[in-house]
Amino acid sequence: MHLERLKLLNFRNYSSLDIILDKKMNIIVGDNGQGKTNLLEAIYFLSRGKSFRNPNRDLVSMECEKGIVEGFFERKNLNDSVRIIIDNSESSEKTIVNVNNKKLKSKNDLPSRFLIVDFTPEDLNIVNDGPDKRRRFIDNELLNIKPVHGSILKDYNKILKQRNELLKNMQRDPSLKSTLYIWDEQLVEYGKKLIINRIVFLQKLNRIAKEIHFNLSDKLEELKLYYFSNLIKNNSDIERLSVIFKDKLEENFDNDLKKGYTSIGPHLDDIKININDLDAKTFGSQGQKRTCALSLKLSQTQIIKEETEEDAIVLLDDVMSELDIKRQKKLLESFSRHQIVITSTEINFMNELQSETKKIYNIKGGNLI
Template identity: 45%
Template sequence: MYIEKLIFQNYRNYSHLKINLHPKMNIFVGKNAQGKTNILESVYLLSTGKSHRSSKDQEMIKWDKENAFIKGEIITENKKKVIEIGLSKNQKKKIKMNGVPLKKRGDLLGQVHSVLFCPEDLKLVKGSPNERRNFLDQEISNLRPRYYYYLLEYNKILKQRNFLLKRIKYKNSFKDTLYVWDQQLVEIGSKIILTRIHFLKKINEFAKNLHTEITNNLEQIELFYQSTVLSNKEDIKNIKDVFQEKLKKNQIMDIQRGTTTIGPHRDDIKINVNQIDIRSFGSQGQQRTAALSLKLSIFELIHLEIGEYPILLLDDVMSELDQNRQNKLMDSLKNIQSLITCTDLNFLKENYPIENQVYQVKNGQLSMFS
């Protein structure tokens, strides 16, 4: 899988850009705030239908324009996919694949796979539970688009239940309808929990091997799914039963607080290294290595599931890694397409065996590096 061509119109700081990418390594070098990350963001956008750094589509439109356009031509399984995304300050985002409009962002998921590494990945380890849930949910959705719709449905039900809890606090008669939302929450929420548990198990197996290799057998990593439902069985019926029981047990507290205190929206991933919770007790080096192991695990899992390697996006991460971790990351680039941003080329060894193309980026303009 690789991107053959990218075209921008009024996207971020690019008035117009057309670039034919190398099927292997593409390096974008330049000073900060020149537009390097914007190129990687566009690939992530074509893969997921959203930005990895902005929740507002309007922020991706050039400041003095009303609309923006991003197009990618992708070769996958010897087939070409053309994905076009139109952004507007006044209308909803429009997505087309091979000229056919897609009704929902979820219809784009699973069409193109990419894995993004960036300095902010440290939040996966030391950030809030929400960071880890979002990471897990996004990666599952990319491989299992149906899961994305589970999340949408669950969040709608959760919003309605929380609204009802607030009303019950002031008018107890509304309590009679709470069981309806409880049943729906349990039905969808249990599917989310079970899917996450199974997915995390697969990541865990890859992470163990990768982390041991990166740390030269000095560290062992293990990932645990921490559920507020606390079911010990990977059985959908058991999870539903425990979930329902916990909702009843927490009902008074939920009404007092006006919010649902248990469910997949409150779950977390625990990351242990040598049996120690590194979120609380790990060094920054250990936390960074754990984040690298997590992302590389996703990379390998995608290859296992779809038979192709995803496109690898490395946003200014080489300067954050020591030599050993740089070498491990570079070793993973041999048979795939990668897009790398950097401020210098110190990480690129002379006579490096991977074919590559280097671009100079300056003020939203690209030129071949010489």
């Protein structure tokens, strides 16, 4: 699929923008702070109904009450339009999503319909960063092929918050313990679904990322991914996951009550990344860690292709400057079938990278020049 046209009104530092995109390579050039990333943020916003870095209310231009992002997509010779209004007026702070001029019931339906994979310099740190970054990576990519996962994650986090608040209140009023089982049952129900979705997805990701990494490393390295759970030790435990989770909550009750938060569950799980059977975070070189990150991000596009028979739109936010020329070539070769939107402060990298078709846009102060 590809994005044919993007229209913005009062979005970030764009008072108005109407841009026609190339079906293959689009390069957005400009100094820092001119709005390059804001443009990618707008495209991402069309596929999620939310930003990858800011609350929706912060997306509207300063001193404006409403902002509009509109995109026109083509997939399998079918045309789709999506129009999202961000209303920050005092009477109604909300986000309204319309697809083909019909109001969408839930923005969770967007990811599987408008397929977009974003890649930022922060993604290169997925190996070095904490477990929350790797969990977020898995959860975000699941949305592209399993939209319901977003609702499960939202419900789990809501229940977790309620349970934690109850634990804090119980420190003052122990009699509230009689209501704890209500939250525990729901936490187990949604937590089990969350873990199973992640494990099934990771199995697929493992297979594809292993092959990609093998090629990126000139057939020298084997990548393996493991789901590291604080509840289960192996796949045979999955059948008993509900019982195990419930028992662990009871075992940790005194500790949770003392601390005022839930110390067990999928909100604390991690993804272990090994290269040649060694922990990549501890023993991997900087180059190896970046190759791991590339392998994981490249795997997303292949999984989407397998699941939907569509090529996702790829957003590369100032990533090229973080990579050596070898990895730059490998990256763009891997995306040869995709529409790509790249931001950069300069285009020197294009001297070594040839493309049959590309458009270059210069951005300054939220305007095309």
